[in-house]
Amino acid sequence: MNRIKRNLALALSFAVAVYLALAVYSGLGDFESALGRFRWSLLPAILGLVLLSYVGRFVRWRYYLGVIGVEVPLAANVAIFASGLSMAISPGKLGEVLKSAFIRQVNGTPIARTAPAVVAERATDGTGMVLWGLLGALSFSFGPEVLLLFLAVAVVGIAVLRSERLSLVAERILSRLPLLDRLAPHVRVFHGASSELLGLRPLVAGTGISFVSWGFECSAVYLCSVALGVQRPFLMVVFIFAVSSLVGVGSMLPGGIGAAEAGLTGMFDGLAGLPAGLAVALTFLIRLATLWFATLIGIVGLFVVRAFVGGEAGLSAARKR
Structure with a gap:
């Protein structure tokens, strides 16, 4: 828990610096004035839609575990999934592999199998x-090149993970490296599970669930704009959110902090034509409703999951494994 606390403190400090810099850039008075127009009556709907998006992602998580034949009791699985949201602030959210460590503690499944x-x-x-972003790009004749680039990267990455030849090469290389040789026996297990999960049927099913889940979150983001009195089309807001989110992930910064905010503010200003103060206020609210709300749920999940992995000692053991 101490490491998670330190990482969270660093991410929060960085985020505060980013938001302060954006507020100063836009003019503190304009920023405060824009925030002051927020319609609080829409807050429950915004957070409710975000929660629905996480429910959809949990359904996908359970589906993936089913594909590889891993069973986890429902209550424990919900807590484990929620705890993974605390890693929303990790680079590319890859810190969510913590969920695999917790599953190892609950039922003994090797991390290489569930990672x-x-x-x-x-x-x-x-x-x-990317699908949501392409809808926005095609609807408003925006250039889809950036989105297609991200899609191409995803396709190449999936092909690499499913390649048996590359898996064998990685296994041989790791077996010859001091300290890393203990990872070699797990490569084959990892590749086997990757091949199952990234096959055509699971990939299509996972993308479909993801599209619906992101639809809830995109709707929440649009409601953030409505709550500030922004009158821009739904798919325009979605396009801006999609591109900025993908840029944030691609930056490999913790939680995409800085990169995603710059993308949102710049595109709301330059593409949607919002005043700088309003663009920064909308960016701030979107990140609170998505990134930081998820992190808060994840922190609660970490405390709940302790009941299933044996308290503080279990958390430490899970991270080491």
């Missing part, structure tokens, strides 16, 4: 979000 489920989540997060 590909986390990778598959990230892959279909990308394909689902």
Whole structure:
């Protein structure tokens, strides 16, 4: 828990610096004035839609575990999934492999067996979000080149993870490296699970669930704009959110902090034509409702999951494994 606390403190400090810099850039008075127009009556709907998006992602998580034949009691699985949201602030959300460590503590399944489920989540997060972005790009004749680039990267990544030849090469290389040789026996297990999860049927099913889940979150983002009195089309807001989110993930910064905010503010200003103060206020609210709300749920999940992995000692053991 101490490491998670330190990482969270660092991410929060960085985020505060980013938001302060954006507020100063836009003019503190304009920023405060824009925030002051927020319609609080829409807050329950915004957070409710975000929660629905996480329910959809949990359904996908359970589906992936089913594909690789891993069973986890429902209550424990919900807590484990929620705890993974605390890693929303990790680079590319790949810190969510913590869920695999917790499953190892609950039922003994090797981490190498379930870690590909986390990778598959990230892959279909990308394909689902790209689809939403392409809808916006095609609807408003925006250039889809950036989105197609992300899609191409995802396709190449999936092909690499499913390649048996590359798996054998990685296994041989690791077996010859001091300290890393103990990982070699797990490569084959990891590749086997990856091949199952990234096959055509699971990939299509995962992308479909992701598309629906992201639809809830995109709706929440649009309601953030409505709550500030922004009158822009739904798919325009979705396009901006999709591109900025993908840029944030691609930056590999913790939680995409800085990159995603710059993308949102810049596109709301330059593409949607919002005043700088309003663009920054909308960016701030979107990140609170998505990134930081998820992190808060994840922190609660970490405390709940302790009941299933044996308290503080179990958490430490899970991280070491």
